[in-house]
Amino acid sequence: MTLILKQIFAFFKLLNSDTGLNQLASGIACGLILGFAPILSLQALLVIIVAFFFRIQLGAAFLSAFFFKFIAFILDPLCDQIGRSILESPSLRPLFVSMYNMPLVPLTRFNNSIVMGSGILSLILVIPAFLLFRSLIIKYRETVVARFKGTKAWKAFAATGFYKWYATYSKLYG
């Protein structure tokens, strides 16, 4: 839990800094896949492992997974329809029969209509989401953060001893 909280604080810190743009955007994109996939599934585990071993912002991934879960719930009827049409397609049946009897693949629960539908939808959306959130973060930093840092209140706060002490601490311990 501490680890997750630490990551979430790091997410806000990173969001308001000038670095980690790709880390944040890829974290949100991973969160999209996590939000659309069932918690106990192979694909969720794979995304978590990838997020853990690659430099992807975990806080962004967990926070966005939380919000994308709600969106996935709202889109359940649509995902169900997409999943059914794919799983009931006669031309794909031999493929699904082989996949169903392969090791590991059934752990993705691809044979469930909602899992299949939301999986397909998340795969379609993951790259546009990465690009969209990347540009949104840039926009946010240019408008909101830059303007906030230009305010007198922030400049006054940045000149205080407390802020200087915090900046030194942050530089030393991260």
Added chain:
Amino acid sequence: MSEKNQTPNQNPQTKRPKKKGPIRTEAVIPFVLVTAIMWVYFSLFFDSHLKAGFEWIGYQVVGAEVNIAKVETSFFKGTFRLQGLEVTNSEKPTHNLINIGDIRFGVLWDGLLRARIIVEEMAVEQIEIGSPRKRPGKVKPPEPPKPKSTEPSAVEKEAMKLKEQAIEKAKKDYSKNVLGDIAALMGGTSGDDQIKNIESSLPSKAKLREFEVEFKSKQKIWDDKIKSLPQGKEISQLGDRLSKVKTKDFKSPQELADSLNQINTILKEADDKFKQIQGTVTEVNNDLKTLENQLKEIDALVKKDIKDLESRFRLPKLDAQSLAMGLFHQYLDPYLGQINKYKGMAEKYVPPNLMKKDKNPPTEIKPHPREKGVTYEFGRPNSYPLFWIKKISASSKSNSSVNSADMKGLITNITSNQALIGKPTVLKFEGSFPGLEVRDILADFTIDNTKDDSQIGFNFNIGSYAMNGREVVNSPDVTIAFKKATASLKSRGDIVGLEKLNLKLTNQVQKMEYNISAKDKTIDEILKEVFAGVPTLSIDAEGGGYLPNDLSLSINSNIGPELQKGFEKQIQKKLDEAKAKLNAAINEAIGKEKTKIEGDFNKIKAQIDGEIKKVNDQINAEKSKAEAKANQAKKDSDDQANREKKKLEEQAKKALGKEGEKAVEDLKKKLGL
């Protein structure tokens, strides 16, 4: 702004942090550490913690000490083994309630990787019941009584209620204590005094009264209807009007047309009246038919009343099967109660589509249908189903406890999809309970869902068991019990499509010593003589039908014909007398009234038929007359027209004379005719 850019206030002199690569290398060490800790924990401590956990949960659930000798699990092999399970008997802490030597099973990784649970073999061995403990087990102190928690659960209550209802029904249905009834009949106390008071409670009598009321109300309606029918005067008026219509000597076509119009009007009126009569005939006939059916129902009710009274006054049937049914129902009642209990529970809880219950159950709020989506199975023959336990073996051994058994059992192919593996689930067990003198138990159950209709079959046999002190009949008049006997049981049955049940049970009793006593001396003698003359007593029960309600059971025994012979001479005459008395009582109660009502009904029916026929004949006669008259008028008119035509032709010929004839001849020549 890119991440490579620096903020304007950043000091260029400060040391730039080392750029980090895309792989989080610093996560490797924590990951390896966590994995190593988990490895150590699962290798060294997990099994002992699991053992302690089981013991604690067991103590909380059972309320007595639970000991486990050893728990072994292996992640890589996918195995679980529990040895030396001992559950203390809370009533007798020096002994175990149950002791299981070894429980083990292993799941196939091959299956787990495919999200399936496949158990190659599960073994539950060395089961002992009531074995002594090395030291007395700890018993959980009783909790303070909670009024609500001490009550049975809703399901238990439901089960008890169903059981009681079933037993009550069985008692009601089969309360025929045949020997007691025979004794009562022989003693002449079969309810003579009550026969006089039966009149008020006869359903046939009540139905007859209902019929009488309805008949009277209908009679009034019929009277009104007949009165509203065209009367003779109205019909004869039509005849009078018809006779006045001119049907010959028409002076002009207009006159003829007027006559025909008048006849048509009269015919139409006659037709309307005919339709009115026909409508009334149909209505009255329907009413008569309904009442006739009711009279037939009354006849059937009278017959049923006689049968019910025979049962109420306990007139025994003297055929072999009825004697066997009456004699052994008390003996089989506990088993029937049990069957009825489960039948009732099945009816209540099995899904309606399986039991063909109400097709339109009340609408209920259901969870979001898309919450779980649809899960498809893409299995192929001989692939793994979602769940499959290939084999479960169980064994137990006897000890000093009376309830302990030497048993061996095997269950094969418990699975979520029998069709996929093409094998039914089979349960077999065999063994004995030496302490209870029950030997050679052999049971074989098969649940086969590989075919279109599911089939559940079972064979359950007991080679021999003691029946010492078992009561067959216990009534105030007669007591029959086995002082000592050895019996064997064979039963087999099947349920097809969870609906159609077939059941056959054969019970053979040998080496019998009876305790027989009857109040009536004659019965006592007959019973002792009959039972002594039968060296092997067989009780056969056969049942079947459609679950849950359409079930029947018949019981036969070789003692039935013997008892029939024994009692026939003694009581047949008395039985006939009693039946005659009942018939006479019924006849007296409703016979006269019924005959009178039937007479009235037939009389009214004949009267109505006559009235309607009379009016019908009259109107038909008038209709025929009108039609004949119309035809006559048309004929007369045609004749008159022909005559006039001929006359005119002759007159024209005369007027033209010879000149005319010549002119005609010339014209013919010119034309070359």
